[in-house]
Amino acid sequence: MPEILLRHDSDDIATLTLNRPDARNALSIGLMEALDAELGSIAEDQSVKVVIIAGNGPAFCAGHDLRELRATPTRAAYEAVFALCSRLMQRIVGLPKPVIAQVHGVATAAGCQLVASADLAVAAETARFATPGVDIGLFCSTPMVALSRSVGRKAAMEMLLTGELISAARAAELGLINRVVDGAEVSAATRALAGRIAAKSPLTVAIGKQAFYRQAEMDLASAYDYASGVMTRNMLARDAAEGIDAFLAKRQPRWTGT
Structure with missing residues (x-):
């Protein structure tokens, strides 16, 4: 089985790559646990000054793994999944190193939450963002926490109530992301930003x-x-x-x- 989370360290920067491309990098329990554990390790790693979270395949992250959620339809299972997700997002905010989301494709639901939880975000001009839970009867309540702390209330409510995809340009206008670049440049642009921060104390x-x-x-x-x-x-x-x-x-x- 391929690793679901990849790590590459270079020049004081750790890049964590979500590696479930066939599932559009959906946040399975295993992937969330791996990401949480890796960030916990990085918190104590003095050689790392900045973290980049990226994704393999066509999407950045499609949110929770809905097939996995429906496989165990119990209150205890759902509580455990959302508690794990909440812990992961708080780990990102609490990490003593800046975290930059490198968004090359679609980021929806908990994937959009991941972007909103990061300290900074660089996106390809073709990236799209949404909190579409309302479309399947599951309001994006936990993504709402991060989203409402990144963008204005009315903008957040519009995304949450309509579930519609917004462009990278619109996401930048709202403050969800910092920069929009050509798709071929998203990795280089993200590393350049990370490098400038890594040069600080x-x-x-x-x-x-x-x-x-x-x-x-x-x-x-x-x-x-x-x-x-x-x-x-x-x-x-x-x-x-x-x-x-x-x-x-x-x-x-x-x-x-x-």
């Missing part, structure tokens, strides 16, 4: 990613109080001193990650 990036998501859930005053404390702790780090000294001396910084 890994400590500073980790601090910033965690702070971004935490302050977003706070009221304005609490967010400023929290962010002020974060900046104070950040200023006391060696990498902050090194970065400022390097800037003043007009030289390249030498990051230590401390």
Whole structure:
């Protein structure tokens, strides 16, 4: 049996490739467990500074594996699947390294959720996005959590209520993805973006990613109080001193990650 998740590390970047092309990279239990485990390993891997999630075959990810879901139609089975999916998406958000979705094809339902959960997303101009659960009587409730935190409420509701595919250009307008590129350039463009981030202090990036998501859930005053404390702790780090000294001396910084 072929591996359902592939990993390739190069230049401080780990690329995780969903490898169920015949199933349009549907998120089976096995694939979600493999992705969750690999991200857990990467969290402790100091050689990795940025993660790219990509897909093999014509689609990026078609969402949950519906055949697998219907094979065990019990409350316990459904609860376990959606709890696993929720844990995976939170793993992405909580990972101390940026995660970039490299979307070359269709991303629907939980596949769209995967894109929305990533910190950044680069898509081919031919990519399409949708939360079409409503069309089969299964509202995309868990994808809704990530989607509604990436795009405006009305845009999210339109996607959720109509189930219609939107273009990569429209997804960029809504803030679901960052960049739209020619299909032949999506891998190179994603790696270029990852490389620019990997050149930064890994400590500073980790601090910033965690702070971004935490302050977003706070009221304005609490967010400023929290962010002020974060900046104070950040200023006391060696990498902050090194970065400022390097800037003043007009030289390249030498990051230590401390």
